[in-house]
Amino acid sequence: MPPMAILKSIAALAACGVASANAAALEPRQYKTQVTSKALIDTLQIENLFAKAEILQEIAYSTPGKNRVIGSLGHEKTVAYIRSQIDTDYYDVSLQGVELSVGINATLTANNKTIEAYTTTLAPAGTAAGPLVAIPNLGCEEADFAESLEGKVALIQRGTCSFGIKVQLAAAKKASAVIAYNNAEGTLEGYSLQVFPDPAKPFVPTVGVTQGQGEALLAQLESGVAINVALTSEANLTTTYNVIAETKQGDHENVIHVSGHSDSVTAGPGINDNGSGTVSLLELAVQLTNFTVVNAVRFSWWTAEEAGLLGAEYYVKQLSQAEKHKIRLLLDFDMMASPNFAYQIYDGDGSAFNLTGPTGSAEAEHEFAAYFDGIGLNHTEIEFDGRSDYGPFLEAGIAAGGIAGGAEGIKTQEEFEMFGGGAGVPYDVNYHENGDTVNNLNLDAWIEFSRAIAHMTAKYAVSWEGIPSRNSTVSQKRSENYGVMKRAFQRTKRYQAWV
Ligand SMILES: [Zn+2]
Numbered sequence: 001m002p003p004m005a006i007l008k009s010i011a012a013l014a015a016c017g018v019a020s021a022n023a024a025a026l027e028p029r030q031y032k033t034q035v036t037s038k039a040l041i042d043t044l045q046i047e048n049l050f051a052k053a054e055i056l057q058e059i060a061y062s063t064p065g066k067n068r069v070i071g072s073l074g075h076e077k078t079v080a081y082i083r084s085q086i087d088t089d090y091y092d093v094s095l096q097g098v099e100l101s102v103g104i105n106a107t108l109t110a111n112n113k114t115i116e117a118y119t120t121t122l123a124p125a126g127t128a129a130g131p132l133v134a135i136p137n138l139g140c141e142e143a144d145f146a147e148s149l150e151g152k153v154a155l156i157q158r159g160t161c162s163f164g165i166k167v168q169l170a171a172a173k174k175a176s177a178v179i180a181y182n183n184a185e186g187t188l189e190g191y192s193l194q195v196f197p198d199p200a201k202p203f204v205p206t207v208g209v210t211q212g213q214g215e216a217l218l219a220q221l222e223s224g225v226a227i228n229v230a231l232t233s234e235a236n237l238t239t240t241y242n243v244i245a246e247t248k249q250g251d252h253e254n255v256i257h258v259s260g261h262s263d264s265v266t267a268g269p270g271i272n273d274n275g276s277g278t279v280s281l282l283e284l285a286v287q288l289t290n291f292t293v294v295n296a297v298r299f300s301w302w303t304a305e306e307a308g309l310l311g312a313e314y315y316v317k318q319l320s321q322a323e324k325h326k327i328r329l330l331l332d333f334d335m336m337a338s339p340n341f342a343y344q345i346y347d348g349d350g351s352a353f354n355l356t357g358p359t360g361s362a363e364a365e366h367e368f369a370a371y372f373d374g375i376g377l378n379h380t381e382i383e384f385d386g387r388s389d390y391g392p393f394l395e396a397g398i399a400a401g402g403i404a405g406g407a408e409g410i411k412t413q414e415e416f417e418m419f420g421g422g423a424g425v426p427y428d429v430n431y432h433e434n435g436d437t438v439n440n441l442n443l444d445a446w447i448e449f450s451r452a453i454a455h456m457t458a459k460y461a462v463s464w465e466g467i468p469s470r471n472s473t474v475s476q477k478r479s480e481n482y483g484v485m486k487r488a489f490q491r492t493k494r495y496q497a498w499v
Contacts, residue, residue, distance in 0.1 A: 181214020
């Protein structure tokens with residue numbers, strides 16, 4: 001039957017009052033219309049986004065930890081929920097397991113006095129006892145460590161580099177365990193070593209204490225008091241999942257890849273960070289099934305972003321060079337409903353922060369900017385520093401981009417004039433706190449961010465016009481350049497707030 005006749009018969013059914021659900025069911029897939037930016041944007045309703053955010057919050061609050069952190073029931077249920085919403089007639093869906101050591105319980109005594117301590121994600125389970133040794137200079141360099149720490153426990157402050165590096169250096173000198181102490185307010189509950197263990201440089205059991213507790217131990221050691229510590233760290237090897245859904249239709253050699261992380265921190269349900277991005281993508285994945293695409297669209301919900309971008313890191317590591325080449329552009333979305341938001345676009349061309357992304361990243365930034373310009377919204381730029389899941393893609397030389405509402409950074413006067421809200425106030429005062437709930441989302445920002453994602457997804461689902469074809473030589477050079485820039489960035493204050 002030719003297309004027109006089908007359309008007419010559906011119209012006739014609708015006209016004579018037959019349930020429109022039936023009409024939709026009768027419509028053969030091949031007669032869907034090709035996606036456009038406007039059509040995909042028009043499918044988005046803030047009510048639908050909000051309803052999904054409420055489901056994520058309910059998932060968190062109905063589980064023992066009241067969060068969606070990796071290794072928790074809340075995160076497992078989040079992954080199951082995402083998976084359940086994806087139409088397997090339209091998408092090929094896979095769950096990619098990432099195995100991690102997730103702490104359960106830690107104990108610590110110093111000279112037989114109990115100190116409250118927390119496990120650290122990725123550190124192995126174990127027990128240790130022995131004299132405590134303070135490591136100078138934050139323990140990011142081999143030279144900070146004594147020749148041998150055999151039978152000893154190393155006391156190391158947070159800062160400058162990831163704890164994974166510090167613990168690997170301590171382990172290389174045969175320390176039996178590490179006590180990590182904070183360099184800011186708060187316990188190190190849920191803290192991660194942030195890098196995968198290298199079999200050649202394994203981790204040792206690591207427990208975290210507060211800054212005050214760490215400094216008190218340090219003061220005793222400095223005044224000549226010997227401290228004997230005993231610690232235990234219980235942990236489970238947990239498999240946590242990336243969810244990957246790719247349209248069955250479209251050119252799989254030229255994929256538009258859109259992603260965000262599905263996990264939260266320990267402190268709360270993580271609804272802006274990153275329930276918002278999770279839901280924006282999920283709603284788009286649902287709505288895209290109403291259309292046809294020319295290029296394959298791949299959605300990914302990464303696990304363990306909060307523990308050091310581990311899900312995305314694992315995913316990129318598993319890709320062959322040929323598979324990397326198929327991803328024409330990776331767009332990542334983290335924190336789409338920050339209460340004191342700014343429309344921040346990753347500075348892919350390096351014009352604002354001198355940190356340039358691989359070929360195609362500049363064009364992605366310009367397209368986001370053109371979109372916001374086109375609807376009369378102000379926008380600004382943020383450093384393309386690899387602080388969310390696009391980082392491993394940048395390092396692999398894959399073009400990337402994205403937008404974000406902002407985390408713990410402070411809104412400037414200039415941004416206040418552009419976006420309203422409050423100057424001198426963080427973009428999200430509830431960042432990584434238990435107040436990151438459905439009640440504290442900026443819904444106006446969220447729908448606009450979601451529309452921008454829809455625009456980019458639809459545009460590149462139809463054509464790669466405007467995005468230069470990937471040139472591996474240039475990409476390689478850019479990615480080396482990125483490595484240099486990243487090391488410079490790691491000395492900045494913004495990075496220090498993160499490690
Ligand atoms: Zn996040």
